[in-house]
Amino acid sequence: MTAENPPRPLPAGTDTEIAIVGGGLSGTIAAIVLGRAGYQVTLIDRYPVFPREFRVEKIAGDQIEKLRRLGLLEALEKAAVAFDEIVNVRRGRVLDRTHARHYGIFYDDLVGAMRAQLPKTVRFVAGRVSGVEAGPERQRVSIVGQSEVTARLLVLATGMGDILKRDLGIERKFVHQRQSLTFGFNLRPQGSEAFRHPALTYYGGRVSDGIDYLNLFPAADVTRANLFVFREHRDPWVKAMRERPKETLVETLPGLVKAFGDFEVIDRVENWLTDITVAENCKRDGVALIGDAYQTSCPAAGTGVSRLLTDIERLCTVHVPQWMASPGMAAAKIAQFYDDTVKEAMDRHGLNLASFRRSLTIDTDLQWRARRQIHFSRRRILHEINKVSPAFAATLRGIGKPRAEPAT
Template sequence: MTDTTTDTDVVIIGGGLAGSTAAAMLGRAGIRAALIDPHQVYPPDLRCEKLDDDQVSILRKTGLADAILPKATFDGDTRDGKAWVARSGYLLDKQPGGQHGILYDDLVNAMRAAIPPSVPFTIAKATGITVGDDRQEVLLSNGASISARLVVLAHGLSVALKDQIGIERVVISPCHSITLAFDIKPRHGAFDFSALTYYPERTTDRMAYLTLFPIRASMRGNLMVYRNMDDPWLRDVRHDPERSLFALMPKLRRLTGDIEIIGPIKIRPADLYVSKGYRQAGIVLVGDAFATSCPAAGSGTRKLFNDVERLCNIHIPNWLASPGMTAGKIAQFYDDPLKRSYDTASESFAYQLRSLSIDDSFSWKLKRNLRFIVRAAIGAARRLGMIALADRVASEGWSQRFRDLADRA
């Protein structure tokens, strides 16, 4: 009988953004790794569609920014290079562009292109897994198997493999938010802005924000709402998107003029869940395989890049330097202070943004009003030519003090 087992140091299950980034980093570092995914080319998928400055700064730590950013559309290079911030039809600020628009499948496929040839890519599903203190074995749908010292589980929301080894997925907030994505164009002329973030006029709209940003030659829209999937409003959006959009945000037309939505609207609900029983020998979870984030909060990609950067730059090289792959070793990643801080902040901000958007209690009304007072003040400072002061307030200085004050309200 022919032995179809492949031997490597690290096997990565899942070739989405987390798995492809890990494969590229490990391969470039000269670490023996293998990638498994059922899709040779990653298919269209509604997930992250832009990278902000914070996400790019972590991406740079992976050493892969130069492979990814040229594939994205930087809003600072379009029209006036400003990202408008508005509410209730009124412009609050024109801040420097800082968003790199890129569809998720383009992002993943660009990351895959950065994986060196030394990392074998098997197009198959992982159907079985056995883990222990020394060697791990992964069974594949094509009848082959891979033996490795470490398994990196990066297969997103799938639960089949985790069920086999007793890792439980616990939903902590079902349908926490819903993302709607679409392309948009003006019926006449061109948009005046390079990018726009528009905040809701009423808490009863159950909306976090609308963001418009360029991807290639198109203007992409991401609308973040807090509703249930059986809400009739979602049906109305599919049937008559322009009317539904302006019914939700009547004063948006002041900034966009009459618009046309191109193609179908994609809708993706997001549950928040965490994993339990994951502290095991031989296997480590990253990205959504470990815990999901709220897309509206925008923390998921930041958390994912931080997971993979810490794992591949710090922990895996250290683990491979000595025999064994015990649960004690793996715990070093889960207990990494930077990982823990990103995980905590991601979950916290998911709930904070939801309350900031739809909670009508006195304290959240105060926080909401203070938020937009600060936004308007930053915009006024820019218009008066106090650019350095406005940038300082917008980034971390006084605005952080105002946010801290708001959080204490």
């Protein structure tokens, strides 16, 4: 869907057909898809240029196919660094190698690349939204120091810490408070020209470390590290990781330097504590929530972008065209989006995978100890079989496949 359809005339009494609040990844892509379909869209975000904030930095797996379907893969390809092999290591030994396309990109560059695709049917407004009102016919958006925007449909794509939902009586239900910690930092090789591999994933070796995995991959002109951890945020290890990242990593993952090469951490260590939340009471007149505004994702599960792209595909290509074809925007219409079985399945998958990654990393009961053992042994054995017979390994991989892995 890359061709732009001609814009339709605006309905009486509204400034725009669809107002989208939040121009991060969700709101921006939703605006592109709707704008290309010919809807008059107003996209409002407090940042004219998205700042350097720590969010997703690696796009892979189903996310690539979804971006292709939405006509946005080319824009990603131009802005990101592509790589096709990841060496997966645990306790100093190679588990297996992942052969699939991945893209490394900083989040502000990703949002910037997408914003560059906004068609003429989308009006971008830089400003902070201070209030929203929703109803069965018309939605109102108040922007600090600017005139109000009125629309037939309001899409809230305001991310994790959104307070606007309160105006609408929509609450956040905590599925898991302080689910995981994610660290992000840049590396450069020490004592050599280059690292041993362009991309490597190093899995935690001991439950007591609480480390799920460390992703090392190229992004812009650096090697980027994303470390996914299940530990209390007040744990002294967390402070040590922020203050002495190299020493802390080398101590916790003793085989890392041998597997990847000696390194130096450059710039500061960013970290993020994630709550898993789902919006409640959201079948309301006039407003639909997408992306993190609806449900947040555990970064270790790598499902945030998959979820938001599913929200966008279902909302913008299936439901909005039906809603706009008849008058009104009552809650009964909006409910169709939340009851969409494809969306529901994706949302459930995000929650299941978040809980799976946490249990696989830190649960100590007999069941999880056994599952952990089987999980990593299976990967190692398949890797060995693959060396002799790739076809047989591929067949085995399809049999009794455990729950989906994040696209490491």
